[in-house]
Amino acid sequence: MAKHKKSFCAEDLRARILTQDIAPGSDLDEARLAEEYGISRTPLREVLQRLAGGGFVRLEENRGAKVESMDFATMRVFFQTAPLIYCSVARQAAENRTSRQVADLKDIQHEFIGVARAGDAASAGLLNHAFHEKIGDMARNPYLLAGLRRMLIDHTRLGQTFFAPQSEADKTRVTKAIEQHDAMISAIEAQEPNLATDLTLQHWDLSRDQLEKFVRPDPLPLDVLSMKERRNAL
Amino acid sequence: MAKHKKSFCAEDLRARILTQDIAPGSDLDEARLAEEYGISRTPLREVLQRLAGGGFVRLEENRGAKVESMDFATMRVFFQTAPLIYCSVARQAAENRTSRQVADLKDIQHEFIGVARAGDAASAGLLNHAFHEKIGDMARNPYLLAGLRRMLIDHTRLGQTFFAPQSEADKTRVTKAIEQHDAMISAIEAQEPNLATDLTLQHWDLSRDQLEKFVRPDPLPLDVLSMKERRNAL
DNA sequence: AAAATTCAAATTGTATACAAAAAGTATTGG
DNA sequence: CCAATACTTTTTGTATACAATTTGAATTTT
Structure with missing residues (x-):
């Protein structure tokens, strides 16, 4: 107990x-x-x-x-390093996966789709995390896995907003992420390392665009500051 | 206390x-x-x-x-992954190092040379470990650093024989490793990422050759078994 | 004699009491 | 009124006693 x-x-x-x-x-x-x-x-x-x-x-x-905190310096490194680790891991996952692991991955994806469609952002974030960690397991590479795990901590925390769609465009992105997961599963199951790598890169691009929008949001429209105020500010 | x-x-x-x-x-x-x-x-x-x-x-x-044990499967992965992690780290170390860190690295190298020349294999292994971990610090990349640390654990354990030279050829290898460290320090200090990467790859090649010799030693000479005995063995 | 079961010993996990250190508060002196 | 210091409170670190689990041996059963 x-x-x-x-x-x-x-x-x-x-x-x-x-x-x-x-x-x-x-x-x-x-x-x-x-x-x-x-x-x-x-x-x-x-x-x-x-x-x-x-x-x-x-x-x-x-x-x-x-x-553990997330400062700006490490976020820069995060964007720099993510493609390398994710793609290396995906490649080796496609090479080394067992069918048992593929089944597990499908289970996770199934649950993920459910909560993501239902708009349960926290669960979706955690299951997305589990999905990518499972791919890490498949790679059977303890060195890359260590790095991947650190990366996923920050990625999941940063991406909390990703699965809480506000606009219609956001919902489209979630749908796209789900489809990309499915494609990645297929590539890994078919043991096609190159395809798995490509798909992973696309998946990263989608995530990165969303994250960058959050981290570096569109600037506020300039006219909220009148010319007078701007002159005074100088 | x-x-x-x-x-x-x-x-x-x-x-x-x-x-x-x-x-x-x-x-x-x-x-x-x-x-x-x-x-x-x-x-x-x-x-x-x-x-x-x-x-x-x-x-x-x-x-x-x-x-933690070291099985054959992870050793295979070790040889596969080491160049990627070491080179990525070295590149970023050259880009991001502070002069304070360069000074620390030189101190480590100085100590390393002392014990390596004296044939203190255990200390040499630990200081070689510290040397490469310091380069990991310089890269300021927590994701790669996590992987590097795991890798160094296995590398240091596997390489225990490296700094306990038996033959003259072994001593030459230790001398070469020392020189390579010096060259790496220079490249990092001069902030030349490409050079640092090249030198790291060369350093890895030296280490790998030695490790492979240890893991897969030369076969015993065939003539220790007489022809009669070999016939009987069948 | 081999397998299964029970009991004893050793090892690991948890709670609690105590020691040490840090943080916060009041008091004293300027 | 501010600053420095002493004191109290809170929080962290360690030791020890106890509970639970595992391991190994002895005994019983087939």
Whole structure:
């Protein structure tokens, strides 16, 4: 029973960090969380250590745990590195996948489609995460997988808005993402590394466009500032 | 004091794993280690959790910690992935390094040369590890760094023989490795990404040749088995 | 004798009490 | 009124006792 509560705690904290229910940079109070999850501080600390090992959390000597933050510098690196890691992983996934893993991936995609169509943004984000992590498993490359996992933490957190469509155009993008996942599954199942790589790159492009729009939104229309005010500002 | 003993424990276990003083696959007994390092089980477990987070150790539910093993499958992946990660990291290190970091790298290299020439294989392996990890820091890429760190664990363990030269040819290889490190430092300091990448690839080739010789040694001379015996063996 | 079961020992996981460190608050002196 | 210092409170780190699980041996059963 206690074992169950501990793994629930770990899973729950992970999900809350990925969905930004707990914001980047937040302090995590041991005593409060232990109380909240009904376990003592010892196992809670072990959960935090593991989350720290996975890059979800940062531990600082004598001053507790903080959710790993996302500064501008790392976001730049994120956009720079994502294609390399995602494509390398996809290629090897197509080469090395087992049929068992393909079945798992299809299950995840099935669930993903359900919640994404229903507009459950948090679940969609987490299942999208699971989808890409599963492809990481398939690649059977612990070195790339380590990098992929770090990348997915930031990607999922940044992309929280992606699956909460506002406009019709947003809904189209979600539909497109679903179709791309299906195509990726087919390529991986058919063991076509080149195709899997291409499709992954397209999928990344879609995600990147959306993310950049969020990170670097369209500038406000200039005329909200009258000429007078602009002159005064100088 | 206790804080000091804990970090010593963490550092020492890390070093013993990297030098194969503790062999891959070994069981780590909590009680024994806690006693050995003069700390209680609680902080020792935290050390193990962290080592697990870094990929040094694998924790299994209710059956303790084992040093991460190296099977044939991952070795294949290792040879496949190393050039990609090392070169990507080197390129970005050349682009992003600070002069402070270059100074640190030179210090490491200086120490490295000392112990390598003295034939202290364990220290040379650890300092070679530190050298490449420092280049990882310089790249300022947490995603690639995560993969690099995993890779270095296996590389350092596999390469334990590298810095324990037997023949004259081995000594030549160590000298060459030292020179390559110097050249890499220069390229990084001069912020020449292409050169840094080329030199890294050459450095990898040297290491790979040595590793492959160790993993797949020259076959024994056939004539140790007489013709009679070979006929009998059939 | 081989397999299964039960019991004992060892090992891992958790809770709690205590120690050490950091953060916050009040008090004192300028 | 501000600044510095001492004191209190809160939070983090460690040790230890206890609970739960696994491992290994001995006994029983087939």
